[in-house]
Amino acid sequence: MEEELQWIHEVLSGNKQAYAHIINKYKNQLYATILRMTKNPQNAQDLVQEAFIKVYHQLDKYDEKGSFAGWIYRVAINHCMDEFRKKSYKMKQVEMNEEKVVNTNYPEIIFLKKEKSRQLERLIATLPEDERMIILLRYVNELSYNEISELVEVPLSDIRNKLHRAKKKMRDTIKREGGYFYELSEGR
Structure with a gap:
């Protein structure tokens, strides 16, 4: 600083x-x-x-x-x-460059990480813009709740609620599709 x-x-x-x-x-x-x-x-x-x-x-x-x-x-x-x-930007999917993210020694691990990344990107893309932004600020940029609240000028309680709702929506989508995503389990 x-x-x-x-x-x-x-x-x-x-x-x-x-x-x-x-x-x-x-x-x-x-x-x-x-x-x-x-x-x-x-x-x-x-x-x-x-x-x-x-x-x-x-x-x-x-x-x-x-x-x-x-x-x-x-x-x-x-x-x-x-x-x-x-x-009115239109959101569209983009492939992430996974070669930089994963170790290329094990093809099974590469496949699973790519699939997990695609699934998570797809889930985040389904969220409303405000919830998507809060998820990204929290988990990609690793900002605290207070920093996010200050950044988007929304009360801290609303940030917590939006984050909770966003994760619940993603969990519900996964359950509806018959999948499971450990990072989105109830306790996380």
Whole structure:
């Protein structure tokens, strides 16, 4: 956090090169989140670039009270939501590059991991936009409930409820289809 504050102060003092540090730190995380929201690599790339431009122009509005990560996610997610409303993005499935994710030594493990990943992506895609975003922020970006609440400007109790409902919907879908997903079992 100390290092981020130094970068922010440098950028605000006129050192535009310092902004590259912020971009490098957050570009992959923002891209992963936005890709899961749009399901389109090109749209996700465009939205990430636009979000970083917006963050740059709003950097002076960061008040240093909350985490910078939470603030930058809020700006980026709000930008995406605005664009979704403006352009009515259509969600479509995208194949994830599993070669980078799994060990290629055991074909059975590769197959099972790919299948599990596809199933989870499909389940998440069936959720309403607000629940999908909360699931992604919680489990992909590993943000706390408080950070998510702050980010999407929704009360903490609503975040917990939406997360619970989203997981229940995914469990119900799996049960209806006759499957089982350990990570979505009742106790998790």
